[in-house]
Amino acid sequence: MSRVSAIAFSLAIAFALLLAIGTIASADDGDRGTPDPRTQLTQQLAAEMQTIEQTLGTVGDKLSAADAQRLRRIRAAYRILRAPLNSEASESDRMSSARRRAAARLLIERDTAERTLLASEAAQLTAARTTKITASGQIPTLTLPEQIGRPAKGEIARGFGSYEHERSKATLSRRGLDFECDHHAPASAPADGVVRYAGPIRGLDNGVILDHGDYLTVIAKLGELTIPVGTQVSRGDRLGRAARYRVYLEVRAKIGPGGLPIDPEPLLAD
DSSP: OOHHHHHHHHHHHHHHHHHHHHHHHHHHHTTOSSOOHHHHHHHHHHHHHHHHHHHHHHHHHHHHHHHHHHHHHHHHHHHHHHSOOOTTOOHHHHHHHHHHHHHHHHHHHHHHHHHHHHHHHHHHHHHHHHHHHHHHHHGGGOOOOSOBOOSSSSOEEEOSEEEEOTTTOOEEEEOSEEEEOSTTOEEEOSSSEEEEEEEEOTTSBEEEEEEOSSEEEEEEEEOSOOOOTTOEEOTTOEEEEBSSSEEEEEEEESOSTTOEEEOOGGGBOO
């Protein structure tokens, strides 16, 4: 299959799933601005696959150019290395010939190393594409939450999704929600589950990761934790207290390496 055909095939799978799941979900979405969790996941995977295909195309073009350049270098090096040296050549000519030979070998080694790196990158991207295609096929089988509880009492201070950083103006992505709450307010489990991790989370103070079957929740920006790993919790059970004035909530579907985040806001109980 040609590279163009492979790209078309992969994107066709992604967007066919997006269309199918989006059509099924449309009846449930109503006037809600945020798509349902399955549609969110499919949209994420479709966007990621498109990025992978574009990057794979760029790497493929560089690999083709590297192969052409390497072939030219090998031919030139062959001529240099095979060129006979006159037995009456001066010491200066001999040194010059040796330098040309060394330079030819160095260029070939450099081109070979560059091609190896590009080939490795292409292999990693191809593997990532396969992983995304497999993940797309798993979406319809997931049991995702229809409703979850709030981890703390308070209004949403920061929403899910892309936003522009005030100072740098860079587009960043927020994978969860921040709830404004009272100082050291209690934080609770949003759904029944099992504690899989309790401890420091980089950039989020302390936190708890709960396993709910086909999805995980992360409740973070907490102070000292006392709940041990392996504890079975029910929705509303105390997990700890806010480190300051906010509690963080993230929901991740168990799909692909590390899972995929979905917007928790439409799932929150009133």
